[in-house]
Amino acid sequence: MKIRLVHDGIFTTIDNINDTLLAPTHGFYWIDADIDDLIILQPLFGLHDLAVEDCLTEDEQRPKLEIYENQYFLVINSIRFDDEEIFLRALNIFLGPHYLITVTRQKINELRSVKPVLWEQEVSQPDSFLYHLVDIVVDNYFSVADRIEARIESLEEDILMHTKKSHLTEIIGLRSEILWLKKALGPQRELLATLNKKDLRLIDDKLQKYFGDIHENAVKINETFETYRDLMGNLREAYQSSLANRANEIMRVFTALTTIFMPLTFITGVYGMNFDFIPGMHYHYGSVILLGLMGLIGIGMFYLFRKKDWL
Incomplete structure (x- = not known):
């Protein structure tokens, strides 16, 4: 006190x-x-x-x-x-x-x-x-x-x-x-x-x-x-x-990635079938050309999506 x-x-x-x-x-x-x-x-x-x-x-x-x-x-x-x-x-x-x-x-x-x-x-x-x-x-x-x-x-x-x-x-x-x-x-x-x-x-x-x-x-x-x-x-x-917004952004990225892999999946599905008469199947550099084509498709679609601001 x-x-x-x-x-x-x-x-x-x-x-x-x-x-x-x-x-x-x-x-x-x-x-x-x-x-x-x-x-x-x-x-x-x-x-x-x-x-x-x-x-x-x-x-x-x-x-x-x-x-x-x-x-x-x-x-x-x-x-x-x-x-x-x-x-x-x-x-x-x-x-x-x-x-x-x-x-x-x-x-x-x-x-x-x-x-x-x-x-x-x-x-x-x-x-x-x-x-x-x-x-x-x-x-x-x-x-x-x-x-x-x-x-x-x-x-x-x-x-x-x-x-x-x-x-x-x-x-x-x-x-x-x-x-x-x-x-x-x-x-x-x-x-x-x-x-x-x-x-x-x-x-x-x-x-x-x-x-x-x-x-x-x-x-x-x-x-x-x-x-x-x-x-x-x-x-x-x-x-x-x-x-x-964050969830939408994540879904947009996943959707874009899924879309990019769709044509690649289609190509691998076609060439994964058990048929002999598929174009380029027996070509010596066929696998290299196919992988390069798949890479070009994926990269091209990626830059297309970036240009449109989808990614």
């Missing part, structure tokens, strides 16, 4: 948790805690039992806002895209009059990214901290969306150039990730709409309007992943079309 006094974006480390129970003269307290720290924090700050239970559960949490008497409890999902797999990690936030508590089960990059923003904006209020933190969390969805778009473009190029069976597995896997993520974005968008429109006494009215901009970004992200879902459908059609 890390305890910091934040004033004008400057961090001062606090060693004693009891010092955070009263409001500081300037600034606010930011307590960055782990799940195990809730045993200490719950009785000190009067954290609601249901909120603590939500933090402790290992099941995926739905983004939400719970309003209690002296504090708000928020759950928002941070996003990561590692090894072609999307992860959502719950960021639990307790917002009080003079403090903000973040509780996480895993490390979340946004908590590090927000520090220089707080210093640059000279933040001294917990609601302002909340705004910048949520803004960074939502902005990271755009970064993940860009990586997914790049992956779709790369996959499309690979399919058009060299279709493989593994491409279908990638398409199905990526499409499932996108559908799952789009489903998870719905509650988060509702949370941001609530922060924008609902009268919340712990959030300044002027600052509350800025949450409207974050909500618009969330809507754009939702529309972006809706587009990606359609693109994955088109990609699957391109894969199937590419397989069909």
Whole structure:
């Protein structure tokens, strides 16, 4: 657990948790805690039992806002895209009059990214901290969306150039990730709409309007992943079309080869019959002439097919 006094974006480390129970003269307290720290924090700050239970559960949490008497409890999902797999990690936030508590089960990059923003904006209020933190969390969805778009473009190029069976597995896997993520974005968008429109006494009215901009970004992200879902459908059609074209190409080659060998097979069939009176049968160079003729026929038909672009 890390305890910091934040004033004008400057961090001062606090060693004693009891010092955070009263409001500081300037600034606010930011307590960055782990799940195990809730045993200490719950009785000190009067954290609601249901909120603590939500933090402790290992099941995926739905983004939400719970309003209690002296504090708000928020759950928002941070996003990561590692090894072609999307992860959502719950960021639990307790917002009080003079403090903000973040509780996480895993490390979340946004908590590090927000520090220089707080210093640059000279933040001294917990609601302002909340705004910048949520803004960074939502902005990271755009970064993940860009990586997914790049992956779709790369996959499309690979399919058009060299279709493989593994491409279908990638398409199905990526499409499932996108559908799952789009489903998870719905509650988060509702949370941001609530922060924008609902009268919340712990959030300044002027600052509350800025949450409207974050909500618009969330809507754009939702529309972006809706587009990606359609693109994955088109990609699957391109894969199937590419397989069909490849099969047609193979069949065309086989058909051409079969056609080339048809006259050769006819000639060998005629001269393979048990008759004495076949032209050239007893000629000394008959076999050489026959093989040469068969070679000329095969080569001639091959170049004819190439000229007509059949091969």
